[in-house]
Amino acid sequence: MNAGTAELEVLASRLRAQVAEGRYRDAQSTLQEYCRVLRKTAAGLPHGDPGWRCLNDAWRRLQEETRRRVLVRRAHACARLVRLPQVPMPYREPSRPRRTWECSA
Numbered sequence: 048m049n050a051g052t053a054e055l056e057v058l059a060s061r062l063r064a065q066v067a068e069g070r071y072r073d074a075q076s077t078l079q080e081y082c083r084v085l086r087k088t089a090a091g092l093p094h095g096d097p098g099w100r101c102l103n104d105a106w107r108r109l110q111e112e113t114r115r116r117v118l119v120r121r122a123h124a125c126a127r128l129v130r131l132p133q134v135p136m137p138y139r140e141p142s143r144p145r146r147t148w149e150c151s152a
Contacts, residue, residue: 051088066116
């Protein structure tokens, strides 16, 4: 289980770094790899092993931490967008529908 746990820690650290840098495509592939290794590690544990609970707790913490980081980055990006100057939209009265026999001047 140590090799699997060590690999999970490496992948978790890589996932945290990628999310912190905003590299979401890379983070997605790392998350998929993490899930694959987690399944493999959990499948290797005997029934009732307390290590399963540790794996589950670590996964839930990583999941919640990643979710919060993404939400914080999203909120920060939204706040930056709100501070952008508002460009007035050109507004004009919609022209009434023309008949085919009318000319526009």
